[in-house]
Amino acid sequence: MSQANSSEADSNVWTIGRLINWTNQYLSDNGSDSSRLDTEILLAEVLGCERIMLYTRFEEDPGEQIRSKFRELVKRRAAGCPVAYLVGHKEFFSLKFKVTTDTLIPRPDTEDAVQAILDLAKNNPSQVNTIADVGTGSGILAVTLAKELQDCRFLATDISEAALAVAQENAHSHGVIDRIKFRVGDLCIPLQGQTYDIIVSNPPYISETEIEECSRDIRDYEPQLALVSGPTGMEIYQRLVPEAQPLLNPGGWLVLETSPMLAPTLKETLEKQGYQNVDIKQDYTGNPRIVLGQV
Ligand SMILES: C[S@@+](CC[C@H](N)C(=O)[O-])C[C@H]1O[C@@H](n2cnc3c(N)ncnc32)[C@H](O)[C@@H]1O
Numbered sequence: 001m002s003q004a005n006s007s008e009a010d011s012n013v014w015t016i017g018r019l020i021n022w023t024n025q026y027l028s029d030n031g032s033d034s035s036r037l038d039t040e041i042l043l044a045e046v047l048g049c050e051r052i053m054l055y056t057r058f059e060e061d062p063g064e065q066i067r068s069k070f071r072e073l074v075k076r077r078a079a080g081c082p083v084a085y086l087v088g089h090k091e092f093f094s095l096k097f098k099v100t101t102d103t104l105i106p107r108p109d110t111e112d113a114v115q116a117i118l119d120l121a122k123n124n125p126s127q128v129n130t131i132a133d134v135g136t137g138s139g140i141l142a143v144t145l146a147k148e149l150q151d152c153r154f155l156a157t158d159i160s161e162a163a164l165a166v167a168q169e170n171a172h173s174h175g176v177i178d179r180i181k182f183r184v185g186d187l188c189i190p191l192q193g194q195t196y197d198i199i200v201s202n203p204p205y206i207s208e209t210e211i212e213e214c215s216r217d218i219r220d221y222e223p224q225l226a227l228v229s230g231p232t233g234m235e236i237y238q239r240l241v242p243e244a245q246p247l248l249n250p251g252g253w254l255v256l257e258t259s260p261m262l263a264p265t266l267k268e269t270l271e272k273q274g275y276q277n278v279d280i281k282q283d284y285t286g287n288p289r290i291v292l293g294q295v
Helices: 003-011 016-029 035-047 051-056 064-078 083-087 108-123 140-148 161-173 208-213 235-247 263-272
Strands: 089-092 095-098 130-134 153-158 180-184 196-201 228-230 248-257 276-282 288-294
Touching: 016 035, 016 064, 035 051, 035 064, 035 083, 064 083, 083 089, 089 108, 095 140, 095 161, 108 140, 108 196, 108 248, 108 276, 108 288, 130 140, 130 235, 140 153, 140 161, 140 180, 153 161, 161 180, 196 235, 208 228, 228 235, 235 248, 235 263, 263 276, 263 288
Parallel strands: 130 153, 130 196, 153 180, 196 248
Antiparallel strands: 089 095, 248 288, 276 288
């Protein structure tokens, strides 16, 4: 083969670099606003390597078997399926969590709920021993807090048995299962019979009209049970805020994640209910995100 023919043949090889460039454009054309990141996560998954390692393998031909697995994932991503469901995990607070279509995909905003609780615990270390996470989903709040607060005991609940099973797996893989109890049930019903220093929740708070305006990745793939609260978005809070109050120890805190739009109304709801020191904390983008109040 002449030199010219050889380089012509080389340029037709679907190397890792070429796959990345092509797929980035393809996913972008098909509605992904994080196409490069999506591409790299999916390719790293099928190659079984860290994403960072792709950069040392640009010239490599991964072979037909890998390309075929990758093609399948890319097709599903282009149809709207979120990357986290395709690979089965998502990072939260620098920890890897299993996710399935029964669980919400962890959002970075929720890390601010973790931070708010770590701040409360830092200021009153002897007063934070028991924490309940209502609507735990994949278990990110209970598990992350259990890793950070080694002396605390936790209750994690959810109305979805399937979600709770995923939370249990995550607690097991992060080595904190011995300090977290799991119970299925509606809001605060599984908390009865004990009181807590902190009750935390990131409950469904999207309204029935808002969900129609969400992107297809959210609307068509994430569980409605995890997202939609009712006609206004406030319905779950309206039950949770009064239910949680008698289940908190004196001086205990209710910590709620919410949307920037609902934060002022939620603050008012806590104040009307008689919570003290009600405050709104901003998330990493500067939006009102966490509402907390003390009994
Ligand atoms: C927005 S997701 C949050 C999941 C997880 N805590 C997180 O931050 O990623 C809300 C969770 O609440 C659960 N849920 C919905 N309605 C509930 C109810 N009435 N009682 C208990 N859990 C509920 C859903 O199954 C879902 O797992």
